[in-house]
């Protein structure tokens with residue numbers, strides 16, 4: 001099968017959907033003729049022009065609120081934030097408006113809007129260009145939250161996001177954007193709320209998201225040489241969250257580690273833990289472990305930056321420790 | 326009074342009728358609030374009826390309105406039946422938001438009321454967004470944001486007007502400058518007391534009208550709507566008006582403005598002003614105007630009864646409609 005990058009895969013999904021549905025438009029800074037800071041819309045402006053590839057002023061709150069009104073009236077906006085950190089300037093529009101309009105209108109209005117941007121720590125991006133924040137959106141009723149880890153998932157989930165009538169946060173780890181992977185030529189859609197078992201194993205279950213899926217796979221390969229068999233689960237969407245796949249795995253392994261580059265307090269790991277404790281407690285042979293990024297703003301210097309995120313070695317060690325329990 | 330305008334007689338009577346409908350619904354709501362029938366907030370529109378009436382008279386059902394916490398008048402002028410507004414404030418299943426919203430979250434997309442908002446500002450942006458849809462899809466429709474002077478100092482005003490201007494969107498930004506945001510005078514919260522002239526800052530026409538003169542509002546809005554429908558872009562209209570009742574029902578109202586000031590504005594009551602003109606111009610007799618009042622009073626009483634008899638929503642539906650589909 002051909003291999004393309006994560007960004008190219010998502011872009012292909014976007015192009016297919018835009019071709020099919022003239023009510024779809026994209027807004028963002030530099031997503032017009034420039035094709036996006038990360039190439040997310042390359043080549044589309046030439047085809048569809050300025051109304052569908054709409055270069056915005058630096059007014060995040062403004063264009064998010066504008067897209068909310070657009071989604072209420074029959075078009076399907078995609079907001080391309082470049083860095084997901086900039087979404088925070090539009091938090092009120094997101095949480096008080098976009099997430100609530102379907103409910104407040106008792107389902108008579110839909111909210112078909114996709115909000116995408118890159119997340120994650122890396123490349124000395126420093127603290128204003130490194131945030132992930134998916135647990136915040138997951139906390140709010142009304143959102144779908146997607147964190148893909150491969151080009152294949154990026155395309156399939158992005159197409160589902162565009163077709164969804166709910167607001168979708170589509171969060172792409174910056175260290176994955178140039179990752180190449182197999183993507184079929186034909187169209188396909190991936191469902192929300194269906195985790196992917198990316199590696200089968202017997203002794204311990206690890207739940208990981210985004211870039212951490214890849215780091216965990218590296219750790220699992222390393223541990224295999226030590227005779228440790230690791231099952232790795234990528235939920236792919238955190239809202240909805242597929243707990244059944246996680247619980248099934250723990251039934252077999254009896255041990256759970258959650259690896260999340262984002263903060264621990266009230267995070268995804270806390271939610272997974274609570275659900276396992278209430279629904280799968282009897283399957284546990286050891287306390288649940290979490291390995292998170294440090295609870296800190298993200299530092300700039302490479303040595304400091306590396307110190308605040310899990311890596312292959314710290315993940316491997318966390319798994320070894322869990323097996324000693 | 327805008328006396329040189331050429332507005333036909335039926336239109337003038339219709340404007341009168343709509344203002345009376347809003348007034349009587351609001352007064353009925355105020356009484357209901359005192360009787361404990363309204364469970365949450367209730368911001369009335371008494372005194373400002375000419376604005377919603379004069380603007381919405383130009384709108385078709387598919388045109389859309391994005392309103393504020395003080396939104397009953399906009400809902401009624403846009404065509405939401407009074408009984409649905411009242412039932413919503415009573416928290417009943419027949420309310421226009423099926424009991425999910427209350428006074429500050431009225432939704433009736435069927436007639437183009439795309440919501441009133443409990444947060445000051447966002448409706449300005451959403452109105453721009455509706456304009457974006459209309460332009461993108463080549464529909465000859467218009468979007469209207471109503472907002473108070475308080476919203477003018479909010480960033481949404483700046484971002485929304487700028488976006489609508491650069492994309493030349495078919496939007497009316499209607500500021501109802503009633504001089505106060507809760508108890509804060511606009512002269513305190515803004516060093517520049519002019520709102521209408523700010524249109525120029527965004528490259529769009531900015532107009533100031535007497536917001537208690539429904540014919541003046543009707544005239545200005547008509548020009549703006551025509552411009553918007555013919556791809557001529559957005560307009561900012563400042564309507565100078567006054568809120569007669571307290572900021573919200575049940576709030577004290579004596580400390581930040583004088584009784585003389587309120588009395589002076591009552592003299593300029595928009596319904597009184599138009600009524601006087603209609604009789605002077607021989608368009609209607611006082612008896613005919615009184616008859617309009619009586620008819621609407623009877624309708625309002627029926628609407629209140631309807632709302633009282635409407636059931637409360639089934640508690641099992643409390644989490645319905647969060648998503649378009651379940652999971």
Ligand SMILES: Cc1ncc(C[n+]2csc(CCOP(=O)(O)OP(=O)(O)O)c2C)c(N)n1
Nearest residue numbers: 395443444445473474475476503505506507
């Ligand atoms: C963002 C936000 N801040 C504060 C409030 C509380 N609040 C409700 S109404 C109001 C005053 C609004 O004044 P204005 O916009 O002039 O409208 P008016 O009440 O005069 O119609 C305030 C401060 C709010 N609803 N939203």
